Amino acid sequence: MEKRGLLIVISGFSGVGKGTVAKRLVKDYGYSLSVSATTRAPREGEVDGVDYYFKSEADFKNLIDYNGFIEYARYVDNYYGTPRMFVENELAAGRNVILEIEVQGALNIKRQYPDAVLIFIAAPTVTALKDRLIGRGTEKEAVVAKRMKRASEEAKEMENYEYIVINDELDVCVQNVHAIVISKRCELHQNLNFISETQEGFAQL
């Protein structure tokens, strides 16, 4: 019997590299990456269906009405949402699905999917995070300050997550997230059917 996939919700500091972690989980371990829908305009280089599904506000609201999102939120003037059908289909097919999302969405998803795993990707130190943001070179000082401010807010939410994974070395971080997923598969409550079958197997000897 193919087991249902696991829903992995990844949040983390702006600039911590969680997008890269998610891509590596897709590449190395065959996870499915959920692509969000949004009403905001595509930025330069963004591809529809890869970075986001770009929707008109009318289409987005229509999807809301038809229960098409497992969660959605409005930020400033734009909607962002996680399309339900992709997530459901992938989980049913036994594939692990990654969502990259912020804390309110993560908690919202946990209420609907109690088996979802909430993982926060952290930088090893605050200094390391700042260095990483500055190191990109493309960001002006004001932008770095703004992102550090946001990370500082995000840090207040860390206790809402079930797992904290430090992204010091990317390979280790990716392996650790995968290890969490493997361990969830081995948890007692995921194996109650197997235990029943085993106990019945002995009874029939």
Place this chain on the structure above:
Amino acid sequence: MEKRGLLIVISGFSGVGKGTVAKRLVKDYGYSLSVSATTRAPREGEVDGVDYYFKSEADFKNLIDYNGFIEYARYVDNYYGTPRMFVENELAAGRNVILEIEVQGALNIKRQYPDAVLIFIAAPTVTALKDRLIGRGTEKEAVVAKRMKRASEEAKEMENYEYIVINDELDVCVQNVHAIVISKRCELHQNLNFISETQEGFAQL
């Protein structure tokens, strides 16, 4: 700061290969294997300090009096116990320690070490377990029947464990146990100090 090691308690069906799993965790991942003490006589080929610490009953009882065991039990006419000092020293040095022990000992240890991880190693099917026992070739039919009887009793205790790991392919089984240990390290409550440090780091910016 070196983190304290994790205590991993492994139980599993007689004949399932849990001893081999434990040895591989030592070899592949540097875990420390706890060696039990016993008052029973060494069997042919058994080495003191490797298979067991062989003790006189007087010495064993003396160790009990001096709180030298984290758990001990008497089976038939012999005592078996887990020496405290080795486990404590290894954990303090940040090394993961494996104990191979049966269910009552496992539950006993969990009461004293709430962070201990209780893992049950199962065979993929009851038939596979029986084939494995027969496959050893050295066992007479009556011995196989006796061990299957014992495994059948052990199966009733599986719900007492936190994780069930199936030993179908040894490599996968070993990796899965290690994944559980990694995931424990990433659990929220293991990272509360890190979270405080991070939050303070932001506050000091």
